[in-house]
Amino acid sequence: MNRRDFLAGTATGLVVGAAGTYAAVKSSATQTAKGPAAITSRTQWRMVTTWPEKFPGLGTGAERLAQRITEMSDGRLTVKVFAAGTMVPALGIFDAVSQGSAEMGHGASYYWQGKSKVFNFFAAVPFGLTANELSAWIHFGGGQELYDEGYARFGLKPFLAGNTGAQMGGWFRKEIRTIEDFKGLKMRMPGLGGEVLRRIGATAENLAGGDIFPALSSGRIDATEWVGPWNDLAFGFYKIAKNYYWPGFHEPGTGIECFVNKAKYDALPRDLQAIVTGACRAEAEAMLGDFNRRNGEALRTLIDTHGVKLQRFPDDVMAAFGKASEEVLAELEGADDLTKRTYQSFRKFRDESIGWSRLADQGYLDMRSRMLRPRT
Ligand code: CA
Numbered sequence: 513m514n515r516r517d518f519l520a521g522t523a524t525g526l527v528v529g530a531a532g533t534y535a536a537v538k539s540s541a542t543q544t545a546k547g548p549a550a551i552t553s554r555t556q557w558r559m560v561t562t563w564p565e566k567f568p569g570l571g572t573g574a575e576r577l578a579q580r581i582t583e584m585s586d587g588r589l590t591v592k593v594f595a596a597g598t599m600v601p602a603l604g605i606f607d608a609v610s611q612g613s614a615e616m617g618h619g620a621s622y623y624w625q626g627k628s629k630v631f632n633f634f635a636a637v638p639f640g641l642t643a644n645e646l647s648a649w650i651h652f653g654g655g656q657e658l659y660d661e662g663y664a665r666f667g668l669k670p671f672l673a674g675n676t677g678a679q680m681g682g683w684f685r686k687e688i689r690t691i692e693d694f695k696g697l698k699m700r701m702p703g704l705g706g707e708v709l710r711r712i713g714a715t716a717e718n719l720a721g722g723d724i725f726p727a728l729s730s731g732r733i734d735a736t737e738w739v740g741p742w743n744d745l746a747f748g749f750y751k752i753a754k755n756y757y758w759p760g761f762h763e764p765g766t767g768i769e770c771f772v773n774k775a776k777y778d779a780l781p782r783d784l785q786a787i788v789t790g791a792c793r794a795e796a797e798a799m800l801g802d803f804n805r806r807n808g809e810a811l812r813t814l815i816d817t818h819g820v821k822l823q824r825f826p827d828d829v830m831a832a833f834g835k836a837s838e839e840v841l842a843e844l845e846g847a848d849d850l851t852k853r854t855y856q857s858f859r860k861f862r863d864e865s866i867g868w869s870r871l872a873d874q875g876y877l878d879m880r881s882r883m884l885r886p887r888t
Contacts, residue, residue, distance in 0.1 A: 555784075556590045557776070560609065562602040562619035564721075565595035568742060569806070570768060573674045573799040574618040577770060580791040589784050591616065602720070606771075610666040615776045618673065621659075621769050622703045629844050630662050630851040633858050634670070636679075636763040638708050638837035640858070643675040643765030643800050644873070645865050650767070651793075653861045658854045669777045671792035674768030674799030677807065681757035681825055682737030683728070683749040688757065688825060691832045700724055700736035704840055705762025711836040721747070728752045737762065741810035742803065750818045757823045761833045768799060812887075 559578050563571035571593075578591035594614070596602035605617040606624050622635035633640075634650070641649060649655040650672050663670040682699065695713040706716030719727055719736075727733045729752050736753075737760065738744050750756070770792050777785065814820040825833070844855045 554588055554590070555780075556592065557615035558599065559591050559593045559616040559618055559770075560599050560605040560614040561593060561617070562596055562605060562623060565598075567595075568746060569676065569739075569799060569803050570674070571595065573768065573795060573802070574770075576798060577618070577673055577791055577795040580794060581787060584787045584791055585784055589780070589787065593618075606666070606668075609771060609773050610668055612667075612773050612775070615773050617668075617769075617771045619769060620766060621670070622766075625703060627666070628662060628851060629847050630658070630854045632704050633854050634659050634662075634672070634767055634769065636703075636766040637841060637858070638705050638762045639834055639841075640764055641862060641865070642869070642873070643677050643767075645862070645869065646675065646765050646767050647672065647796065648865070649858065649861045654857050655861075658850065658857060662850055662854075663771060664774060667774050668771045669774045670769055670771040671789065672767050673770035673792040673795050675796060675803070676739055676763070676766045676768065677800055677803045678740070678765055679760035679763035680737065680740050680744065681760045681762075682735055683744070683753040684735040684755040684757060684823075685753045686734070687755055687823065688829060690826065691829050694829075697735060698733045700727065700733050700738075701762060703762070704837075705737070707840045708762065708833060708836045711839065712832050725749065725752075740803065740807045741814055742806040745810040745814055745818075750814055750820045754819065754821050755823050756814065756820045757825055759825070761825075761830065761837065768796075770795075 559574060561571060561574045563574060566572055566575070574593050578593045582590045594600075596605075599614065600608040602619075603623060605614070605619055606627075608614045609617040620635045621631040621633075624631040634655070636646075640646075646655075650659060656672075659670050659672075682701070686693070688694070691712060694709065697709075697714040699709055699714055699716060700719045701709055701716050702718040706718060709716040717727075717733055719733070721738065724733075724736050724738060725747055728736055728749060736749065738747060738749065740760075744750075744756075772788065777788070780788070811822075815822060841855065841859075845852050
């Protein structure tokens with residue numbers, strides 16, 4: 513008898529708990545000659561997210577993760593997704609899951625940097641790690657232990673569950689020729705990237721996604737970053753600012769996360785814990801693939817259909833970004849103990865990874881670009 517037949521045949525013995533509860537009852541049918549009485553249970557969890565409903569890449573990734581957990585557990589753990597604002601506001605999900613009013617959250621850890629600067633490292637920091645490197649650091653370089661420690665303080669268990677890949681540098685009304693062009697420039701850039709901009713004389717603003725286009729359109733801001741071609745095309749920034757700069761020094765591979773109320777996670781049987789963990793790992797890979805496939809397509813549309821001018825930041829501008837970024841990161845050593853230890857772990861990993869990535873990814877990609885000469 514497979515599990516599905518088993519569940520169907522004993523449906524009357526099962527109780528589906530109210531959302532958020534962990535209901536376990538003995539199935540009468542299990543107390544037969546089949547063997548010792550087994551405990552079986554069905555659980556429903558709510559996943560609150562920072563994304564609007566079906567938001568490309570991120571919201572759809574949350575949906576795919578919920579569906580994967582539900583399917584892998586054959587319905588023993590059913591996850592229902594709530595878009596931002598439908599149960600709690602986007603930036604209220606951390607506290608909601610911490611307090612247990614929802615069981616899972618889906619967002620990006622740098623949204624919680626107001627609680628501790630350490631939370632930047634598990635999403636993105638300026639001149640930080642690529643998607644591949646972030647995965648390597650978290651899963652094999654000690655990052656997960658630090659991630660766990662930071663979230664355990666809030667009663668949470670975190671998982672890397674996606675990545676946007678490399679982000680773009682942003683949309684500018686005017687061309688950037690020297691670092692002087694940033695003096696007085698008003699740009700939307702949240703987090704530590706915004707700190708870097710302030711150091712080079714710009715004004716950094718942190719606007720929520722839906723507020724960016726109106727601000728750029730009215731001239732309240734001169735420039736903005738968002739994600740990459742796929743998401744940026746959808747917001748229509750090309751209608752206002754034609755200069756699209758790369759690379760995104762501030763978010764070279766932004767980690768997307770799923771976190772679980774730790775008491776609820778610890779109460780799961782071991783196989784369901786493994787399913788949650790494995791589903792997050794699988795979705796981390798899937799989301800990155802989704803972004804990489806769609807970004808390439810959207811980039812061509814922006815250039816060919818909308819006349820966007822693709823621009824690389826000048827070398828002296830990149831050098832100034834780099835110097836200011838290292839200063840901003842170094843100051844984190846003076847923050848709380850966990851932030852300091854995390855920065856040190858990150859820096860050690862990055863120092864080692866730079867040498868290998870230069871030969872492997874960068875070395876190969878430079879060679880391929882020279883041979884095949886891409887159109888962009
Ligand atoms: Ca961004």
